[in-house]
Amino acid sequence: MIESPYQPSPDRYDDGMIYRRAGRSGVLLPAFSLGMWHNFGSGQAFSNVQRMAHYAFDRGITHFDLANNYGPAYGTAEENFGRLMERSFRPYRDEMFIATKAGYDMWPGPYGNWGSRKYLTASLDQSLRRMKLDYVDIFYSHRHDPETPLEETLQALVDIVRRGKALYVGLSRYPLEAARFAFRYLAERDVPCLLFQDRYNIFSRQPETSGVLSLSAASGSGFVAFSPLAQGLLTGRYLDGIPQDSRMAAGRSLQREVLTDAMLERLRALNDIARQRGQTLAEMALAWLLRDKRVTSVIVGASSAAQIEDNLRALENASFSDDELARIDALSRE
Template sequence: MIEPVYQPSPSRYENGMIFRRAGRSGVQLPALSLGMWHNFGSEQTFSNVQEMAHYAFDHGIVYFDLANNYGPAYGTAEENFGRLMERSFRPYRDEMFIATKAGYDMWPGPYGNWGSRKYLMASLDQSLRRMKLDYADVFYSHRYDPETPLEETLQALVDIVRSGKALYAGLSRYPLEAERFAFRYLAERDVPCLLFQDKYNLFNREPETSGVLSLAAESGSGFVAFSPLAQGLLTGRYLNGIPQDSRMAEGRSLRSDVLTDAMLARIRGLNDLARRRGQTLAEMALAWLLSDKRVTSVIIGASSTAQIADNLRALENTSFSSEELTEIDALSRG
């Protein structure tokens, strides 16, 4: 049986999506982007991957965030994205902004990790083959490598962009001084950093306190926040303890000792404020990030279209009173 050809919603840019300019560039990104770290690899049915990707695109989410080792297993999120390109998205490639990265463990041996020129270039070639793409829109150095000379990592990004295998360069999770050096190095070679990506949420305010968020804005780079819901803490998932089928119960990237009585009280306080605003906790957590105009886009994860729909509702109210911000600061900072 021949599968029906995907026809995206004709109103995909009229469904309430907000687009924001990435720093001092010509690129505008949706306020919410779809991250494929979990739930898009080999452990997920392709039909659900396809349903979520279609739903996102139908609602103006045109930025898809991948990395070489996303899955699980490594590489399988990109492989599934390649299947999406062949079955659904090929006619709409020029409407899409597709990111991939390299910097974490990917294959055995000394050339499958960190930030060497050899690793970054080989990884991008592999990623493009898996994703069935000629180029990525942005290629990130996924993390700072303290052992490899930073000039080597950055020059690899410059040469990748000049080769046409990526249109823009990006950085993820660099410490402040390395970020400062990288912005200057890339700009001097006419390949300015388009996007700086970091973990940022109500319970992790480090991009504010460390200065990386301000530096990105001052340097003309857009800022992309990931882990906006603190891996589920900033949802209603843990308001009454630890569900048996949760990431925390299964020990997957969220430890149970995080959910102390004090943390639970903070979560419940934030949830009460969200309800007074007419939002879910997840909606308010996303809206709070987007209330800062320095934030270009927020990467959401999902295991269902219902979760994407809930996250999209955050866009309906991203304004906060000074009293609300004061209350949020008190609760989020503990």
Template structure:
């Protein structure tokens, strides 16, 4: 039953969100997208998840990023989204750009992980069922599999599009050499790679240093950045120590060992630069990514509506003068 309470904001495309072309395609992505890696699993409230997704859409965020094992528990983020999709977002399906992925551990046994055709085909079917969708807009190979022949993985992606289960395909976290093969194989089979999704932030600049950004651009693929705030290190939360409710304190993916004295010093120096720009550290960190036109979109997580709004403030100023770039590079190189 459709939720009669929610009606999308009529000005959702006139509130300041900008859209960027995804490589050489007809797809436009919001500069800020919403990722459901954390805060949307079965350990979170459905009402809170629904509030955040509704609010994001009202602000012009049309790209919702998922994966089969997002949660916790595995699959629960897709289930949560599926409930929201069925009850309130179904009328807006054609305005949404929805992704999912497969390749990390998902179920027991030898076929519940990596990139075999069997795993990818089973995963897309399971994901569509959980999300109450007939198709996703893009299906990603979530990571490179060094054991499965790459052609098997890529042909499965091609067939998923031809079967109508995804409109586009992409790759995530692939090393440059494997990505080159993927771009060429997919293009030769008339299912070009729409997006490359990679970890990219002020503390992790591998996509630019290793040529991943340029490679994607050369092949007509857009680049989508995830972990733009280095799992919270670039939010300013740790300027005065480790908060009790932080990811480090909770013992999640971000470990205490990551917050060294050197990292803390860089965080404080970057925060000073952000303040001079009239931004928070998080706002500047997101803006820094968006200064590059090769970045099609930046995926944020959100534990609250306020956090979404705070991150959207980064769009007010995504330009940097040469002096600011030099200052930031000097901080990061020390």
């Protein structure tokens, strides 16, 4: 039963959001997608989860990115998304593009990890129950499994689509040669890879250097960037050292050893470029990703609706001069 009827903004598609085509497909995704890795699970008040999700949808963010073990604790981000579906989002399901994944640790024993048919199939069934959905729009193999035959993993994705449990499939963080094989295998079975996800930001350029960004585009796949702010390093929070309430101070996914004197100089120089552009460092870092038309969408995380609002300001200036790009390149590759 719906406790508090939600009416989304009537201007949600006329309020500045940009939509980009996912490779050679009929799917358009918002330039920014809401990532639910942190701050959407059991450690967060549901009222704030709801506030962030509603704000995102009100601003035209239609793509919600989840995985089976997002939380913390495992599964709780999907459970909270299921509560959102029951309480407010159900009437707008067809306006949403919902993603989940499997590939990392989820439950004990030999069948709760990696890329077997059994794990992928069972995990998606569990995810659908948690999210109160009949299907997801895209289901990802969250990482390449070097031990399971790749054909087994990929055929499980094909069969998941044919069973109607996902409309599309995607790959996340596959090495180049495995990705090349996967793109070909899936296309030959008429279930092409819609999206490839990878870590990509000013400091993490591997999708460029490995060739996977170019391969995705050539294969007709869209590309989705996650960790666009380098786990907070590019937010500007660390320009004057390590705040006591920061992720780095707590040692959560961003270690103190990263913030060397040389890194601090690079961050401050990048911040100077951003200031000259009339942006914060975070806004420039997000806009920098959108400069490349091969990037379909950028996943942003948040702990409040205000953070989502701040991120969306990057759309106001996503063009760069050749000189700006050269200066950013020099700083990012040092």
